[in-house]
Amino acid sequence: MKALVIGGGGSKGAFAVGVLKFIHQNIQPIDTFDIYSGTSTGSLISPLALLGEMDLLEEIYTTTRNEDVLNKHSVGRILTDISIHDATPLLRLIERNLTAARSARIMASLKQLYLSAVSLQTQELVHFATRDTASTASYRIEKITTPTELQRAMLASSCQPIYMQPIDVFQRGKEQFCDGGVRENTPLQVAVENGATEIIAISMGPKVGQSVFSSSFLTKATAILGFTIDTFSTDVGQNDYRLPTFVAEVNQYLATVKSQLAANGVSPSVIAESFVTATNPISSKPLLKLHEIRPDINLSSDEFGGEGGLLFDPVKMRMMMTMGFDMAKRHFSGLVPAGPSL
Amino acid sequence: MKKNALLLLLFAAVLRASGQDFNEKWVVPLEFSQGFSKAPSSPELYIGQLSVSPQFKLVDKRLRAGITVGGFITSGQVYGVGGPRLALKIAKLGKIFTADAGNLHLSADYLSGTHKQQLLGGGFHADLAELLILSLNYRRDLHYRANWFQVGIAYHLYREKIPATIQSNPTDVR
Numbered sequence: 001m002k003a004l005v006i007g008g009g010g011s012k013g014a015f016a017v018g019v020l021k022f023i024h025q026n027i028q029p030i031d032t033f034d035i036y037s038g039t040s041t042g043s044l045i046s047p048l049a050l051l052g053e054m055d056l057l058e059e060i061y062t063t064t065r066n067e068d069v070l071n072k073h074s075v076g077r078i079l080t081d082i083s084i085h086d087a088t089p090l091l092r093l094i095e096r097n098l099t100a101a102r103s104a105r106i107m108a109s110l111k112q113l114y115l116s117a118v119s120l121q122t123q124e125l126v127h128f129a130t131r132d133t134a135s136t137a138s139y140r141i142e143k144i145t146t147p148t149e150l151q152r153a154m155l156a157s158s159c160q161p162i163y164m165q166p167i168d169v170f171q172r173g174k175e176q177f178c179d180g181g182v183r184e185n186t187p188l189q190v191a192v193e194n195g196a197t198e199i200i201a202i203s204m205g206p207k208v209g210q211s212v213f214s215s216s217f218l219t220k221a222t223a224i225l226g227f228t229i230d231t232f233s234t235d236v237g238q239n240d241y242r243l244p245t246f247v248a249e250v251n252q253y254l255a256t257v258k259s260q261l262a263a264n265g266v267s268p269s270v271i272a273e274s275f276v277t278a279t280n281p282i283s284s285k286p287l288l289k290l291h292e293i294r295p296d297i298n299l300s301s302d303e304f305g306g307e308g309g310l311l312f313d314p315v316k317m318r319m320m321m322t323m324g325f326d327m328a329k330r331h332f333s334g335l336v337p338a339g340p341s342l
Numbered sequence: 343m344k345k346n347a348l349l350l351l352l353f354a355a356v357l358r359a360s361g362q363d364f365n366e367k368w369v370v371p372l373e374f375s376q377g378f379s380k381a382p383s384s385p386e387l388y389i390g391q392l393s394v395s396p397q398f399k400l401v402d403k404r405l406r407a408g409i410t411v412g413g414f415i416t417s418g419q420v421y422g423v424g425g426p427r428l429a430l431k432i433a434k435l436g437k438i439f440t441a442d443a444g445n446l447h448l449s450a451d452y453l454s455g456t457h458k459q460q461l462l463g464g465g466f467h468a469d470l471a472e473l474l475i476l477s478l479n480y481r482r483d484l485h486y487r488a489n490w491f492q493v494g495i496a497y498h499l500y501r502e503k504i505p506a507t508i509q510s511n512p513t514d515v516r
Contacts, residue, residue: 073504074363075441076471081504084441088508095511148510155508163440168507222438310440 001034003196004049007186007237008040008158008179009204010309012299014061014317016045016202018324019293023200024054027332035112035196037127037187039180041309042202043115043157047098047106047150050113060097061321066312068093070164078162085310087155087164094151103147106130112194116180116187117156120166125183127190128153128169136193142169153177160308185237188244188290198289199244202324204309205237206298226307230300241292248287255288293331295323363445363472364403364431369501370396371475375494379416381486389416389492394499395427405430410451423461425453435468444470453481460484465494472498 006016024030031052038046048057066072071086078084098106106113107130114127116139125139130150135141144150149169156167156177166176180187186203218224254275261271276283299305304316372394378386393412400407411424428450435443450464463481470476475496482489 071365071504072363073365073441074444074469074472075438076444076473077441077504079473082506083504086504086508088505091508091510152510165504165506165508171510226439307440 001195001197002028002032003035003037003191003199004030004033004046005036005186005188005191005199005201006038006042006045006049007201007203007205007240008042008181008309009299010041010160010305011061011064011312011317012204012295012305012309012320013041013045014305014320015204015295015299015324015327016042017057017061018321018326019202019328020045020049020324021054021058021321022325022328022332024052026329030054033111033200035114035191035194037114037116037191038157039116039185039187040158040160041204042187043154043180044094046115047113047154048102050109050111051102051105053102056097058321060093062318063314064093064312064317065314066310069312070310083161083163083165085163087159090158090164091151091155094154098147098151098154100147103150106150107145107147114187114190115153115157116184116190117153117167117169117177118180118182120161120176120178122175125180126177127180127187128157133190133194138189138193144169160310163308163310181233181236183236184240185233186240188240192244192247192285192287195284195286197286198291199287200291201241201244201293203237203240203292203294204299204305205234206295208238241290244287244290247282247285248290250282251286251288291331293324293328295320295327299323363434363442363469364399364406364447366399366502368396368398369406370394370499371496372499373412373475373477373494373496375477375479375492377479377490377492379483379488379490381483381488384488387416389414389490391415391423391492391494393423395496396500397427397429400428403431410453414455419457421459422456423453423459425451425461427451429467435470444468444472449477449479451481458485461490463490465492467496472501 020030029052030049036046036050069090073084075084113130116127119126127139127141128144129141130144133141144153152167152169156169157180159167159178161178166178168176186201188201191199258271299320300307304320305311374392376390379389380386391412391414393410395408395410397406397408406429408427410427413420413422429447431445431447433446447467448464453461461481461483465477465479467475467477477494479492
């Protein structure tokens with residue numbers, strides 16, 4: 001089973017769309033994955049990728065402007081309102097593009113779609129899913145059954161706390177949800193747990209060592225708070241890959257051991273019995289290959305997507321899309337080795 | 343020539359000043375200001391003024407129009423005052439994270455008093471994070487030929503709240 005996992009990053013999602021464009025044209029059509037998992041901007045991209053709407057994705061991520069996403073306000077709103085900005089335009093953008101017909105096709109699809117968010121009431125990582133899936137100790141699954149719930153789940157997954165208001169996805173007045181990136185920026189785990197053997201993961205943050213928050217001394221508390229938030233979110237983004245990378249490495253190691261045993265005359269049934277036991281912690285996680293595709297520079301500067309990816313400028317988004325296309329080309333042509341040593 | 347250059351500079355500043363506020367449909371600042379008026383051959387007179395200025399958005403992130411209604415006290419007498427008002431955003435203040443810290447705007451008004459006052463003038467205002475507005479106002483009383491100078495502080499008595507719940511489009515097929 002192949003999975004497409006797309007992380008968060010606001011307007012930096014243009015980078016992910018560039019990656020998808022290369023994949024669609026050169027690797028495989030983007031609607032041929034078995035599992036789609038997204039957070040934040042990845043939640044906006046994933047449903048349309050599932051439908052193979054490459055042209056629409058390219059159009060959205062090269063024409064959207066600030067006012068199409070947020071009614072922006074001043075920082076004082078933090079003292080008087082539920083958030084600084086208002087994300088109502090984003091829901092309208094989703095509603096215009098994820099039409100009833102498209103939503104119906106997603107709901108009827110046999111492919112697995114997961115959109116991640118965090119519950120403000122329970123602090124749980126929640127994946128909104130279109131298919132029946134079991135919850136685990138690490139996350140809760142909430143099944144969505146209507147186009148409106150799908151649209152609202154996409155919105156909830158995108159609403160960065162404090163900047164945008166939390167969303168009552170089911171409109172029951174019981175639970176609010178915010179951006180899944182608070183707990184898992186690139187939602188790999190749900191794909192691993194649900195049987196993915198190969199994952200193409202797209203993250204919008206640079207790798208460790210490539211992220212430079214500031215080259216000058218920080219002299220203001222707000223700048224240091226910004227540094228703190230950026231460090232937390234960078235850490236979340238890096239942690240997302242640790243377990244899936246380890247699982248893939250262990251599975252590859254076990255595959256090598258099995259083939260060596262077979263080469264030395266051990267019967268296949270003995271090998272199978274030896275490795276399939278109740279105590280095998282990764283028996284239900286067959287992941288073998290993880291492609292990690294990221295930009296090699298920090299896209300959070302005002303030159304690109306701005307802090308939190310909240311700067312929607314078509315010119316800059318086109319640049320990021322081109323960067324994504326080129327990065328995917330380098331990755332798949334072997335010029336840049338895949339993240340984990342697979 | 344200088345006047346044209348000044349207007350050009352102001353226009354350029356306004357174009358750059360779109361920023362993130364001045365986009366509410368309605369705002370109602372409540373302003374307390376005090377200062378003095380000076381007429382020829384008269385002593386300076388203290389003026390304390392309380393007014394509300396409901397304004398609606400005329401041009402998004404640029405221009406508001408509305409009225410000012412209030413009262414002022416001077417020489418131990420209380421008078422009413424009211425009239426039309428325009429407010430033009432000319433600059434945004436710096437950013438804190440992704441949000442503007444506020445804006446600078448100019449106002450122009452023509453206020454009629456209950457004792458024949460005819461005040462024409464305006465003010466320079468610093469809206470700090472959509473919380474407080476600090477003002478510097480000058481008006482000319484055309485009837486009594488007096489100059490009014492006031493400094494003020496205003497609080498947004500009303501402005502649109504950010505909706506706590508975003509409603510789905512009711513035309514959506516469920």
